[in-house]
Amino acid sequence: MIxxxxxxxxxxxxxxxxxxxxxxxxxxxxxHACNGLEALKLCKEHAPDVVLMDISMPEMDGIEATKAxxxxxKKTQVxxxxxxxxxxxxxxLMDAGASGYVLKNTGRLELKEAITAVANGHRxxxxxxxxxxxESQQAMVGSNxxxxxxxxxxxxxxxxxxxxxxxxxxxxxxxxxLSTGTIETHRKNIFHKLDVRNAAGLVKYAMERGWELT
Amino acid sequence: MIxxxxxxxxxxxxxxxxxxxxxxxxxxxxxHACNGLEALKLCKEHAPDVVLMDISMPEMDGIEATKAxxxxxKKTQVxxxxxxxxxxxxxxLMDAGASGYVLKNTGRLELKEAITAVANGHRxxxxxxxxxxxESQQAMVGSNxxxxxxxxxxxxxxxxxxxxxxxxxxxxxxxxxLSTGTIETHRKNIFHKLDVRNAAGLVKYAMERGWELT
DNA sequence: CAAAAAATACCTGTTTACCGGTATTTTTGG
DNA sequence: CCAAAAATACCGGTAAACAGGTATTTTTTG
Numbered sequence: 001m002i003x004x005x006x007x008x009x010x011x012x013x014x015x016x017x018x019x020x021x022x023x024x025x026x027x028x029x030x031x032h033a034c035n036g037l038e039a040l041k042l043c044k045e046h047a048p049d050v051v052l053m054d055i056s057m058p059e060m061d062g063i064e065a066t067k068a069x070x071x072x073x074k075k076t077q078v079x080x081x082x083x084x085x086x087x088x089x090x091x092x093l094m095d096a097g098a099s100g101y102v103l104k105n106t107g108r109l110e111l112k113e114a115i116t117a118v119a120n121g122h123r124x125x126x127x128x129x130x131x132x133x134x135e136s137q138q139a140m141v142g143s144n145x146x147x148x149x150x151x152x153x154x155x156x157x158x159x160x161x162x163x164x165x166x167x168x169x170x171x172x173x174x175x176x177x178l179s180t181g182t183i184e185t186h187r188k189n190i191f192h193k194l195d196v197r198n199a200a201g202l203v204k205y206a207m208e209r210g211w212e213l214t
Numbered sequence: 215m216i217x218x219x220x221x222x223x224x225x226x227x228x229x230x231x232x233x234x235x236x237x238x239x240x241x242x243x244x245x246h247a248c249n250g251l252e253a254l255k256l257c258k259e260h261a262p263d264v265v266l267m268d269i270s271m272p273e274m275d276g277i278e279a280t281k282a283x284x285x286x287x288k289k290t291q292v293x294x295x296x297x298x299x300x301x302x303x304x305x306x307l308m309d310a311g312a313s314g315y316v317l318k319n320t321g322r323l324e325l326k327e328a329i330t331a332v333a334n335g336h337r338x339x340x341x342x343x344x345x346x347x348x349e350s351q352q353a354m355v356g357s358n359x360x361x362x363x364x365x366x367x368x369x370x371x372x373x374x375x376x377x378x379x380x381x382x383x384x385x386x387x388x389x390x391x392l393s394t395g396t397i398e399t400h401r402k403n404i405f406h407k408l409d410v411r412n413a414a415g416l417v418k419y420a421m422e423r424g425w426e427l428t
Numbered sequence: 429c430a431a432a433a434a435a436t437a438c439c440t441g442t443t444t445a446c447c448g449g450t451a452t453t454t455t456t457g458g
Numbered sequence: 459c460c461a462a463a464a465a466t467a468c469c470g471g472t473a474a475a476c477a478g479g480t481a482t483t484t485t486t487t488g
Contacts, residue, residue, distance in 0.1 A: 010297060010318040012325060016230015023233070034319075083224060085428075104224040105248075111226060153464060166415040168444065181467045188447075198445075198474095201380040203417040214299075367434060382474065395437045402477075412444095412475075 002119045003030045005048035007039045007065065008081075009057040009210060017052065017081075020108045027115060036060025036068070043073055049119045053098070055082045055089060056210025063092050070097030077118040081111070084208055085128050087136030094133070100124035152193060157211075159186045164203050164213050216333045217244045219262040221253045221279065222295075223271040223424060231266065231295075234322045241329060250274025250282070257287055263333045267312070269296045269303060270424025277306050284311030291332040295325070298422055304347050314338035366407060371425075373400045378417050378427050 004027055006014050014032045021027045030046040033039040035057045043051065051069060055062035066078045077099040082089060085103055093101060099118040102111060103126050110126070117124040125133065152160065162172045169187065173180040196202050206213060218241055220228050228246045235241045244260040247253040249271045257265065265283060269276035280292045291313040296303060299317055307315060313332040316325060317340050324340070331338040339347065366374065376386045383401065387394045410416050420427060 011321050012234075012295070012318050013227060013230060015322040016227060016234055019233030019237070020226075020230055081226070104226050107225050108229045155465060163414055164418055166411040166418075168412075170444080178465090179467055181469085182465075184446085185467075186465085187445080191446085197380040198382075198413065200377055200413040200417045203414045204378055204380075204421065207418065207421045369435060384474080392435090393437055395439085396435075398475085399437075400435085401475085405476085 002027050002050060002115060003046065003048045004028070004115060005031050005033065005039065005042055005046060005051045007033045007036070007051060007057070007062070008054040009034050013054075020111065021115070024112050027112070036062065036065030039065050040068055040072075043069055043076060047073065048076055050115050051076060051078045052115070053078050053080050054210075055080065055084065055093070056208065058210065058212045061209050063089075063096055066093055066096040066098050077121075079114055079118045079124070085132050086208075087132050089208075090129055090133050091136060101129045102126045103128065152190060156186055156190050156193075159183065160190060160202065160206055160211070161213050163187075163199050164206060216241050216264060216329060217260065217262045218242065218329060219245050219247065219253065219256055219260065219265045221247045221250070221265060221271070221276070222268040223248050227268075231325075234325065235329070238326050241326070250276065250279030253279050254282055254286075257283055257290060261287065262290055264329050265290060265292045266329070267292050267294050268424075269294065269298065269307070270422065272424065272426045275423050277303075277310055280307055280310040280312050291335075293328055293332050293338070299342050299346050300422075301346050301349065303422075304343055308347070315343045316340045317342065366404060370400055370404050370407075373397065374404060374416065374420055374425070375427050377401075377413050378420060 004021060006017050006021075006029060008014050008017070011032075011034065014034070018029045018032070021029055030048050031042045033042050037060045039051065039053070039060075042048075051066075053062045053066060057065075060068075062080065062082070066080070069076055069078055078093075078097065079100040079102065080093050080098050081102055081104060083104040090101055099121075100114050100123060102114045102124070106126060114124040114126075158176070159172060162175065167175070169180050169183045172178075173183045176183075190202065191197070194202065194205050196205055218235060220231050220235075220243060222228050222231070225246075225248065228248070232243045232246070235243055244262050245256045247256050251274045253265065253267070253274075256262075267276045267280060271279075276294065276296070280294070283290055283292055292307075292311065293314040293316065294307050294312050295316055295318060297318040304315055314328050314337060316328045316338070320340055328338040328340075372390070373386060376389065381389070383394050383397045386392075387397045390397075404416065405411065408416065408419050410419055
């Protein structure tokens with residue numbers, strides 16, 4: 001029996017995945033988590049064989065959670081289940097120690113296949129994901145390959161929300177009763193931390209990772 | 215028996231929803247569609263009682279699909295299942311003729327409840343959605359309330375993709391071998407059509423609706 | 429074919445964004 | 459308490475974005 005922990009921030013998806021997986025006699029679902037922190041708690045409790053991990057989540061996202069799980073529980077394999085197939089995510093997660101990466105628009109059969117594969121110690125990459133990985137490695141050659149993620153401060157996250165809401169620097173300064181210079185500094189720091197070039201990149205970054213932007 | 219058609223672009227979610235719904239003896243799933251166009255085809259074929267409709271989809275999104283379905287098959291009810299709870303979506307979809315709106319982070323029980331409710335001719339709004347609707351109606355009073363959506367041309371969609379990729383106007387002009395003036399015109403037209411103020415708003419708009427941005 | 433839509437290009441401005449610094453005050457954590 | 463992190467603020471400069479036009483060519487479509 002393969003013990004699986006489901007990690008996703010949307011409960012209807014967790015329920016759906018459980019319903020799919022429990023039809024397989026080889027698989028048993030040992031728990032649900034709606035973010036990375038909860039996932040760590042439940043790993044400690046249940047020692048799952050496979051963690052089925054979404055990336056976009058509040059509190060702690062799938063990248064950080066994967067790193068933490070792989071560090072502490074070496075026997076637990078992480079299988080990423082994401083809607084995004086971009087080389088940043090694929091590279092970061094494989095570096096973080098994930099054993100597999102499948103997309104949300106794959107069928108239930110491939111999902112079960114992937115779960116059994118990683119449970120048996122194999123690596124499983126969906127075909128489009130593998131293509132992405134190879135493509136990016138040709139471009140990378142021997143680039144940095146490290147730590148591009150730093151969590152933002154409370155103030156910075158506040159400003160991210162306002163940028164997503166189409167506010168300009170002047171408007172943000174007005175809302176927060178700060179000088180425009182301060183907001184510009186925050187913008188700069190945010191862009192550097194997240195390694196994006198402009199507001200468009202920032203919005204994409206935040207939405208792909210499922211940040212709370214209300 | 216309630217005949218349900220599932221519409222979502224991610225097949226693992228369709229499979230999950232089907233697995234959840236088929237445990238209910240009152241409900242039968244009569245088909246899957248991965249976009250609005252397919253949904254219309256299957257409505258014609260199966261005449262479902264309820265269409266469980268996601269918003270973010272390529273080809274034809276949930277808003278257009280809802281309008282089309284309600285226009286042609288008056289007995290078919292549309293229940294929106296979305297991850298987004300913003301007043302633009304809620305208002306547009308209720309105007310489009312949806313009978314209910316639930317969020318993806320609700321449990322399976324509420325989903326079944328909502329399906330039976332709309333199948334019986336009732337309106338079902340999840341609590342947070344209702345709050346959003348009331349809040350927005352206080353602000354609206356008697357505003358335009360109509361047609362803010364126009365589909366973009368092929369060229370415009372091409373440029374949207376490049377803006378999402380953090381490209382500047384000069385870079386886009388270079389890639390497409392056009393003058394910067396042309397790109398600026400396209401940007402302006404895109405912003406006006408989608409009613410956004412800047413690139414941040416555009417990226418948000420496109421990602422919320424699940425546009426193909428690869 | 430003719431009309432409509434799309435794609436192209438330019439103009440004149442003003443505003444905002446972005447880059448590279450530096451620097452002070454306030455808050456936080458060990 | 460003291461060091462580190464966070465939050466605040468400013469400067470000088472370049473580039474880009476945004477707003478408001480107008481106008482021509484190409485393509486699509488009834």
